[in-house]
Amino acid sequence: MEFMEIKDKQGIMHYINPSHISAICEIDGECKINLMGQEYMITQDTLKEVKLHLTSFRH
Numbered sequence: 001m002e003f004m005e006i007k008d009k010q011g012i013m014h015y016i017n018p019s020h021i022s023a024i025c026e027i028d029g030e031c032k033i034n035l036m037g038q039e040y041m042i043t044q045d046t047l048k049e050v051k052l053h054l055t056s057f058r059h
Contacts, residue, residue: 004053006033009041018053 003015016035023034024047031047033040042050 004050006040006042006046006050008046009043014040018050021050021054024050024054 002018004018006014006016008014020036021033022036023032025032026044026047031042031044033042033047033050
């Protein structure tokens with residue numbers, strides 16, 4: 001199982017399984033990630049990292 005680090009808006013690091021991400025979005029400069037029903041507010045940099053990871057993920 002592969003884990004990745006994400007940093008939320010408060011600077012807290014979370015280790016997540018990227019296959020559990022159900023949604024990511026950016027609305028009015030606010031970045032959110034939905035992970036198994038739990039929403040996390042994340043930074044712009046973290047959003048870019050997650051997008052890069054998901055687009056390079058091979059099934």
